[in-house]
Amino acid sequence: MKVMILGADGYLGWPTSVDLSMRNHELLLVDNYTKRELIKKYNKSPLVEQETIENKINLLKAKNKYISFKNIDCADFKKFSKLFKDFKPDAVIHYAELPSAPYSMFGHQEGWKTLQNNLQSTFNLIWCIKTFKRDCHVIKLGTMGEYGTPNIDIEEGWLNVTHKNRKQKFIYPRQASSLYHTSKIMDTDLLWFYVRMYNLRVTDLMQGPVYGIKHKNNIKDEKLFPIFTYDDIFGTVLNRFVVQAIANMPLTVYGSGNQIRGYINLIDTIKCINIALKNPAKSGNLEIYNQFTEQFSINELALKVKQALKKIDINVKIKKIKNPRIESEKHYYKAQNKKMKKLGLKPSLLTDDVIIDIAMFIQKHKNKINKKIILPQTNW
Ligand code: USQ
Numbered sequence: 001m002k003v004m005i006l007g008a009d010g011y012l013g014w015p016t017s018v019d020l021s022m023r024n025h026e027l028l029l030v031d032n033y034t035k036r037e038l039i040k041k042y043n044k045s046p047l048v049e050q051e052t053i054e055n056k057i058n059l060l061k062a063k064n065k066y067i068s069f070k071n072i073d074c075a076d077f078k079k080f081s082k083l084f085k086d087f088k089p090d091a092v093i094h095y096a097e098l099p100s101a102p103y104s105m106f107g108h109q110e111g112w113k114t115l116q117n118n119l120q121s122t123f124n125l126i127w128c129i130k131t132f133k134r135d136c137h138v139i140k141l142g143t144m145g146e147y148g149t150p151n152i153d154i155e156e157g158w159l160n161v162t163h164k165n166r167k168q169k170f171i172y173p174r175q176a177s178s179l180y181h182t183s184k185i186m187d188t189d190l191l192w193f194y195v196r197m198y199n200l201r202v203t204d205l206m207q208g209p210v211y212g213i214k215h216k217n218n219i220k221d222e223k224l225f226p227i228f229t230y231d232d233i234f235g236t237v238l239n240r241f242v243v244q245a246i247a248n249m250p251l252t253v254y255g256s257g258n259q260i261r262g263y264i265n266l267i268d269t270i271k272c273i274n275i276a277l278k279n280p281a282k283s284g285n286l287e288i289y290n291q292f293t294e295q296f297s298i299n300e301l302a303l304k305v306k307q308a309l310k311k312i313d314i315n316v317k318i319k320k321i322k323n324p325r326i327e328s329e330k331h332y333y334k335a336q337n338k339k340m341k342k343l344g345l346k347p348s349l350l351t352d353d354v355i356i357d358i359a360m361f362i363q364k365h366k367n368k369i370n371k372k373i374i375l376p377q378t379n380w
Contacts, residue, residue: 001277002026004087006074006121007095009053010035012141012210012269014226016093017067018060019217019270020277026066028087029057030080030096032073034117035227035234038103044231044373047243047365051223059223074121084128091137091277092129096121097187101145101178101325102233102378111179118183119190126194137201137280139273142188144208144262144292144335145181146174149328154335157206157288171288177327178380192286199284203276207269208262208292211238212354213361215267226266228361231373237298238263240374241305242355245316246362247369251306252376255323257299260333262292267348275343290337293347308355324376 003020007013008029017029031053039045050056057069072079074096084092097118098104104114122140129136147154150173159172171192176182191202218224229235230243241251264272272291281287296304306316323329341347348354362369 001090002028002087003277004028004030004084004089004092005095006030006092006125007097008069009033009227010095010099011226011229012266013095014056015215015218015266015270016095016273018224019215019274021060021064021067022217023274024064027064027068028083028089029053029067029069030072030074030083031069032071034073034098039229039234042233044229044233045370047228047230047362047368048225050227056223059221074124075117077124077127080124081128081131085132088133089136091139091280092125093139093273094122094125095141097141097183098180100233101180102376104180104183105178105380106378114180115183115186119186122187122190126190126200129200130194130198134198135201135283137203138191139203139205139276140187140191142204142206142288143181143184144206144290145176145178146185146188146206147172147335148175148177149260149331149333150175151332154290154333156290156336156339157204177325195284195286201281201283201285203281203287203289205272205276205289205291208264209236209238210264210266210269211236211350212266212358214357215270230369232376232378238301238305238350239358241302242358243362243369244374245305245309245314246359246366247371247374249371249374250317250319251302252374253298253302253318253320254325254376255320256329257302257320258297258330259327260295260297260331262290262295262335262337263301263350264292265348265350265354268293268345271345272340275340275345279343289339290335291340292335292337294349295333295335304350305355308352309359311352312356312359314359324379326380
């Protein structure tokens with residue numbers, strides 16, 4: 001297939017690119033280094049300094065010659081539409097968004113940049129498909145955070161409502177607790193509108209926080225590993241916890257630690273992308289999948305890290321700190337995640353070995369951990 005990957009340099013975009021390049025697709029990778037620039041601007045740094053994407057792509061080209069890279073901003077319609085029109089992809093995997101809740105809540109500029117970048121890149125993509133290739137399948141990364149923490153079960157994207165004896169299926173009600181997550185709700189609404197109007201084919205993946213660094217096709221070569229961030233803005237909770245453990249810092253449980261989320265191993269993110277590629281949404285359909293494999297509270301997650309690392313003689317401390325976020329800390333949470341499994345996903349669960357494996361990678365780079373960038377600095 002001809003596949004475009006937008007945001008190909010990121011924590012998910014790069015492993016997706018590595019994996020698909022080994023499956024003989026013709027790939028066009030797109031990124032404009034926004035995340036790298038923001039990491040520098042806000043004085044953060046990944047655990048391991050990244051090669052340029054151009055250098056990384058040369059590694060992939062040795063295995064697949066049908067792979068190219070363009071350094072352009074997907075929010076720049078003129079440049080993006082030319083690229084799309086020339087390549088005419090069968091599918092586009094859209095990760096070209098600012099992914100951080102704390103960043104989006106930092107200030108006016110960051111909030112607006114999140115909204116503007118995320119909506120504009122999604123809108124540009126929609127417009128290109130509508131204009132140049134109506135049957136192109138969009139695989140869009142959404143987030144479980146779109147649903148928030150409602151007091152009823154979270155269904156997979158849609159809810160059947162009976163009202164005054166009449167029935168209608170609606171997109172499941174959404175109420176996020178950051179501006180970033182809200183930008184994803186707006187993306188979904190935009191996509192759904194254009195699916196209804198112009199019969200586009202869209203798969204929206206409601207993904208939970210991801211952890212890990214390895215997957216099937218990068219396991220032997222650390223140069224192919226994705227960017228690994230652990231700072232307060234770009235790091236996600238489990239990766240942060242393991243870094244804290246290795247740095248001999250207490251794990252920072254925000255608030256009561258009873259917040260529950262659905263988590264997913266990076267290995268499974270890649271599997272889900274492949275499943276979505278092989279099972280495209282039909283014309284005029286918005287397919288929504290809940291992309292997580294297990295639910296944990298933050299307390300459970302911290303305990304899992306503590307118990308796993310005890311096996312390799314690391315004594316982990318856990319500390320509850322004031323929650324820097326406005327989010328529900330005691331809530332019902334039961335989310336459905338059957339659809340991916342029905343299509344063949346066999347989950348790679350969060351075992352002690354998985355945690356130890358992440359810890360071994362971090363241990364190797366322990367001297368590079370910057371303890372000053374870990375504690376939360378954005379409050380809302
Ligand atoms: N948390 C802690 N301690 C920490 C960091 C986080 O207790 O040191 C808590 C947060 O308060 C939150 C939970 O862990 O309740 C998850 O936080 P997170 O920073 O791992 O994830 P979040 O901000 O929700 O965003 C991440 C990704 C985002 C993705 C989302 C999926 O950055 O791109 O969309 O996970 S979800 O959370 O399901 O919406």
